[in-house]
Amino acid sequence: MEHGAQAQDREALARAEATIAQQAEQIERLHRQLEDQHLAHDLREGLSLAATAARIAMPSTHVQLLEMVVRTAARVIAARAASLFLLEPGGQEMSVAVALGEKANEVRWLRMPVGHGIAGLVAATGQPMAVADARSDPRQASDIAQMIGYLPQSILCVPLFYEEQVIGVLELLDKEGAPAFSATDMEVLGLFANQAAVAIEQSRTHRSLAALIGEVLESLTRGPEARPRGLQERLGAYARQIEDDPAFRQSLELAQLVREVARQGERELKACQGILHSFADYLRSRPELLGGWGMTP
Amino acid sequence: MIERPPAWGLRVAADLLPLQAIPHLDEITREWAWETSTGQGVKVAVIDSGIDAAHPAVGGRVGGYVAIGEGPDGLTYDTAPHADAFGHGTACAGIIRAVAPECELYSVKVLGPGLSGRGPVFLAGLRWAIEHGMHVCNLSLGTTRKDFFGMLHELADLAYFRNVILVAAANNMPIPSFPSLYASVVSVASHDVKDPYDPYLYYYNPRPPVEFVAPGIGVRVAWLHGQWITTTGNSCAAPHLAGIIARILGKHPGLAPFQVKTILRALAANVAAPRLDGTRGG
Numbered sequence: 001m002e003h004g005a006q007a008q009d010r011e012a013l014a015r016a017e018a019t020i021a022q023q024a025e026q027i028e029r030l031h032r033q034l035e036d037q038h039l040a041h042d043l044r045e046g047l048s049l050a051a052t053a054a055r056i057a058m059p060s061t062h063v064q065l066l067e068m069v070v071r072t073a074a075r076v077i078a079a080r081a082a083s084l085f086l087l088e089p090g091g092q093e094m095s096v097a098v099a100l101g102e103k104a105n106e107v108r109w110l111r112m113p114v115g116h117g118i119a120g121l122v123a124a125t126g127q128p129m130a131v132a133d134a135r136s137d138p139r140q141a142s143d144i145a146q147m148i149g150y151l152p153q154s155i156l157c158v159p160l161f162y163e164e165q166v167i168g169v170l171e172l173l174d175k176e177g178a179p180a181f182s183a184t185d186m187e188v189l190g191l192f193a194n195q196a197a198v199a200i201e202q203s204r205t206h207r208s209l210a211a212l213i214g215e216v217l218e219s220l221t222r223g224p225e226a227r228p229r230g231l232q233e234r235l236g237a238y239a240r241q242i243e244d245d246p247a248f249r250q251s252l253e254l255a256q257l258v259r260e261v262a263r264q265g266e267r268e269l270k271a272c273q274g275i276l277h278s279f280a281d282y283l284r285s286r287p288e289l290l291g292g293w294g295m296t297p
Numbered sequence: 298m299i300e301r302p303p304a305w306g307l308r309v310a311a312d313l314l315p316l317q318a319i320p321h322l323d324e325i326t327r328e329w330a331w332e333t334s335t336g337q338g339v340k341v342a343v344i345d346s347g348i349d350a351a352h353p354a355v356g357g358r359v360g361g362y363v364a365i366g367e368g369p370d371g372l373t374y375d376t377a378p379h380a381d382a383f384g385h386g387t388a389c390a391g392i393i394r395a396v397a398p399e400c401e402l403y404s405v406k407v408l409g410p411g412l413s414g415r416g417p418v419f420l421a422g423l424r425w426a427i428e429h430g431m432h433v434c435n436l437s438l439g440t441t442r443k444d445f446f447g448m449l450h451e452l453a454d455l456a457y458f459r460n461v462i463l464v465a466a467a468n469n470m471p472i473p474s475f476p477s478l479y480a481s482v483v484s485v486a487s488h489d490v491k492d493p494y495d496p497y498l499y500y501y502n503p504r505p506p507v508e509f510v511a512p513g514i515g516v517r518v519a520w521l522h523g524q525w526i527t528t529t530g531n532s533c534a535a536p537h538l539a540g541i542i543a544r545i546l547g548k549h550p551g552l553a554p555f556q557v558k559t560i561l562r563a564l565a566a567n568v569a570a571p572r573l574d575g576t577r578g579g
Contacts, residue, residue, distance in 0.1 A: 091415075092410070113410045114410055120383070121346075121383040121384075121385055124346070124383070124408050124409075124415070125385065125408065125437070125438045125532065126438070126439070126440070126441055126468065126470070126474065127437070127438065127439075127469065127470075127530055127532050128469045128470060128530060129528060129529070129530040129532065130528060130529035130530065131526050131527065131528050131529075132515060132526075132527035132528070132529070133526060133527045134526070158469075158470070159470065161441060161470060161472050164441045164443055164472070165441070165442070166441075180515070180527075180529075181529070183489070183514045183529060186469060186529060186530075187469065190469055190470045190471060191471060193470070194470065194471055194472065
């Protein structure tokens, strides 16, 4: 029982990390834009701590929702595999948010430019598309096919619209029990995608750690009027940035480990704390070794 | 009291317009409408992802190119020959070419990698086509952004008054998409490809959101690298009608959009003209 729960947690964590990693580029840009490096430094530790705690306390409902969307679509339409692509900010790239099927693990980490393959085309035109004989042209039918060696026979791909914009693409591969997806399948999936897009967008706003951190900060400080002009905006940018900080992700991982240990009981947690304290004491007493530990600057 | 009529009223009154002879509605036939026409002399713009001229379905003949892009100083218009970014434009061009083999295809490339700036690029592509003497524009794409509703409507009206026929794929998604919803355009949705495949089999639908229904389900279309795929989507339906219109205009140049629609409606497979001998028109 416990092992199962731990495995689930680890999986959820891995996914959370993936989500975070996907925004690395944007963060890099924000990072450069952040003028007040002192503010950034001062906030880093505090925010890391707050965010770590919040992330762990919060079940990864967004990821679960995305999975549910894809799983339901694949089951209703009877598809062997399915992927959900979400558009990255700027609209130049799509990343795989959820992948189901025998090659799901290979697909899960993919990012691709919007101008690629059937999914990219559907994102670009906003028009759903079905391909019946994809295998006859694996080069064009699916980038995924090319990358992982899974050659779908049939593809059904529909756009996800939210507030008149394409936010992603839902792609089903290989219709079960038929050579191809039908026009009815397309219609059903289109309706479904519309509902799913709304759910995804609503969930996304709650998922945003940046928003959460903003709230935390709000409650910690005396109120927005006490802050210098522009700080509010910078805080927001920084909060988004920190989500993708490798240091933040490391601390997240560490916190997850501690949480696992804590589950075992009070004594185990105490022991863990003791070990960490001792190790930290040891390091403090050996400053010449610090450089070797690759601490994040 | 009124000393003179409004200026534009005076001008209209002074003009004498030629009246093109069109048969009675119940006497319009395919033979009259497009037989012997190959679409020669008709310029058809494929506003899409580009056209691969080398694809056998296109046959190496693309009359002109323009790729709209976004530069630091605004939109750019590159008229050098270009490739197809997705295969989508080639698919549309191949269908049009199959129906109207001698029409002049123009590739207006507005789709490429990335989605940012798509709306303005799309609008610029459509405007370019209208202002560069195109007779038919195939739009197997559209926008769902209401921000563009007004500007796109203006372009659709401009096309209407310049006798440029816009053929727009209706969006299969339950979301309003433009310009296919405008009354002045020829909007097209899909029906199943029958066996044998008849590219001329289309239907008329008097109710919104779509006016015509053409083959778009399970259509074998040209794709990148000389390949072919079997695909489903309204994107494939629109070019069928674009091709038919090219043939009509090849035989009857100068028809206004409402006249073209009249002919299309009369020849739709589900529109029957009552006749004394009991047969249907078309």
